[in-house]
Amino acid sequence: MITPLGSGGAWWSTDKRNARRTTLGATAIVVLLALITWLIWMSPTDNPVRKIVGDVVQPVQTNMTLKNDRADLLDQLVSTKSEMSSQSAALASQKAQLAAALGKAKALETQLSAAKAGASKAEGAVKSLKAAMAAGGTPASVAAAAGGGADSTGAGTDAGTGSGDAGGGDSGGGGTVGPVTPATPSLASIISPTSRYFGLYTAQSPFSFSEFNQVATDVGSQPNVSGYFQGWDQDFRPEAVQASWAKGDLPMMTWESQPITASNNAANQPKYSLPNIIKGDFDAYLTKYADDIVANGQPLAIRLDQEMNATWYPWSEDDGHGKSINGNSKGDFVKMWQHVHDVFAAEGANKYVAWIWAPNRLDNLTSSHQTAEYTADLYPGDEYVDWVGMSGYERPASTGNTQVTTFSGTFDKTLGVLRQVAPSKKIMLAEVGAAEVGPAGASIKPGWITSFFEGLADPANSDIIGFSWFNLAVTTSSNGSTITNDWRINSTKQSTKAFEDGIDRTDLGYRLRPVVQ
Known part of the structure; x- marks a missing residue:
């Protein structure tokens, strides 16, 4: 059974009077809650109620902060990935451009080499x-x-x-690519040439051909041999051989077993004695030299230890009066020559070398050194020599020269001995020159040059395959005196003209290249 509401019902009832009560009650509750909250937060920090509320609220705030931070990091990560992707694309593009440039450079290099x-x-x-x-x-x-x-x-x-x-x-043949x-x-x-040699020594050739070419211009004919000197304190110079052949000239090296700076009268040099060479003190040097010749692969002529029959070099055996020079003994020169030749043979270098054995002009030596027997004792043997030769100068009057200033007076005696010692060998006049003033004090060079070419034209001298002219003005020591000699072909107009006329003779067997202006 339901009991009807009376007029004095509950305060939350919907009648007008209860509605006012409801509003007042709700307001009172809100005020009360606000008051409680204020009291809690204004109370000391160790208040239990505040602590409980803080413990509930703090994790919520922390979680919100972490969420915000995580969102920020994600945004940054996305931005970084985007930037890296952009940079990677740019790098790939640059690599492609670099590869293309390298390819072009390589292609250009190949074209340049070709x-x-x-x-x-x-x-x-x-x-x-x-x-x-x-x-x-x-x-x-x-x-x-x-x-x-x-x-x-x-x-x-x-x-x-x-x-x-x-x-x-x-x-x-054709089609070769590369140097x-x-x-x-x-x-x-x-x-065994089919034409004669015209060689020239100048101060700089074959490292510089300026003076060499000037002489060629002056006489109207291009030399075909480039002469130069090296000492045993120097390594093989491939550029000298290469430069000579680049001009079409045979390189002819005078190779002296002494330092390159030694004077021509420094006979006492114990380090370079013939016994030391024979026993192998220089084998490492000789082996390397031979190997370098093989590596270069171009032929050359080598005049080893010239003028061995004289008394002014450390490879001479005696002083003409039975006294040893530089600790050397009779027979040592031949042993030394054969030893050097054998080292070259062992390295395969002899297939590139024409060996020249060239004593000095006989008639200005001591009498014991002028004989054919003495000269023969210095000859290494046909199997060790390709050409025989000699040094022959027309000396100035200041040296006491009283000889006939002709080809015959300068060369005949020595040529006769060479033909007796090595009858099967061709002859190279390996070092020649003439002074300006002869025995009578008059200019003799032009006349001697004319006689020189007349001697070459003589059929009796057909075994002479050429000459190499010492085209320098030098100060030297001779018979205890210091003398300056101008051996140059073009020392005077008269000498130059005499040489030009001589080298142009058609009966000499020369086929020289014309001078290119």
Whole structure:
């Protein structure tokens, strides 16, 4: 049974009077709660109620902070990844550009190498063509020279080195890519040439050809031998050989077993005595020298320890009066020569070397050294020598020279002994020159030069394959006196003209290259 509400019902009832009560009650509750909250937060921090409320509220605040921080980090990570992706794309683009540039550079380098090779080959062909034309060759020979085939000798007969097969392995056919070495003749064609040699020593050749070329211009003919000196304190100079062949000239090195700075009268040098060389003190040096010649692969002529029959070098055996020079004994020179030759043979270098044995002019030596017997005792043997030769100067009056100033007066006595000692060998006048003033105090060089070429034209001297002129003015010691001699071909206009006329003779067997202005 439901009892009806009376007029005095509960305060939350919906009648008008109870509605006012409800509003007042709710307001009172809110005020009370606000008052409680204020009391809690205004109370000391160790208040239990505040602590409980703080413990509930703090984790919520912390979680919200962490969420906000995590959101920020995620935003930063996304931004960083985007930036890295952009940078990676740029780097890939730069790598691609670099690879393309390197590819272009490599292609250009290949093209440059091919162009250099082509230019070098063309230059060699032009030189060969000029040489063949200067020799008056047939159209076929000129065409062969221009073609530069496998049998081409580069320097050819017009360099005074003969034709023959290609020696040194440096001449090749067309189509070769890479550096091209000047073609060189075979050693056999060098030793047995089909035309004579005109050699020249100057102060700088073959390292500089300025003076060399000036002499050629003055006399109107291009020399075909480049002479130079080296001491045993120097390594092999491949650039000297290469520079000579690049001009079409045979390099002819005078190789002295002493320091390069030694004077020509310093006979006492114990380190360089013949016994020390024979016993092997210089074998390491000799072996390296031979190996370097093989590595260079181009032939040369070597005049080893010249003028051994004289008394002014450390490789001389005695002083002409039975006294030893530099600790040397009779027979030591031959043993030394053979030892050096054997070292070269062991290294395979002798296939590139023409060995020149060249004593001094006999008639200005002590009497005991002028005999054929003494000269023969210094000869190493035919198997160790390719050419025999000599040094022959027309000396100035200041040296006490009273000899006849002609080819015969300078050379005949020594030539006779050379032919007796080594009858099968060709002769190279390896070092020649003439003074300006002769025995009577008059100028003798022009007349001596004329006589010199007349002597070369004599059929009796057909075994002389050429000469090398010492074209220097030097101060030297002779018979205890210091003398300056001007041995140069072009020392005067008269001497230059005499030489020009002589080298132009058609009965000498020369086929020299013309001077290119």
